[in-house]
Amino acid sequence: MKKKKIPMRMCVGCKNTKAKKELIRIVRTPDDKLEIDKTGKKSGRGAYICPTQDCLEKALKNKGLEKSLNRSIDDEITEQLKKELMEQEE
Template sequence: MKKKKIPMRMCTGCLEMKPKKELIRIVKTPDGNVVVDTTGKQSGRGAYICRNKECLEKSFKTKKLNKSLNTAISDEIYNKLRDEVLDAE
């Protein structure tokens, strides 16, 4: 039986490759809005973050999310991500 390939994505905080299902996806939609994608299937430019506080804080400080999505990330999105990470821990 053939093994199913597990999609891997890079965390913008720790820069480690991890399975896609373990990460939180942030999307810049075609109309320019930035949202947290809970389904993982929303169209647009995506970036991924681990579900731990250290990676999230590191990504904020180095502005990796801003660079990945080519746009400024609002505090509202950061707060939503923080809530999501704290819920996961």
């Protein structure tokens, strides 16, 4: 039997490559909203991040999230992402 290929993605915060299921996808939808994609299948431009507060801080500091999503990220969305990451860490 063939081994099933595991899709790998890079975290925009720490730049480590991990399995897609280990990361959280943040997607810019076609109507220009930012959302956390729990299914990994929503349409739109996506960026992957480790499910830790530290990686989110790094991604915001080095503007990796903005570059990946081709959009500026305002404070309201940043707070929402932090809140949802805290819920997922628990």
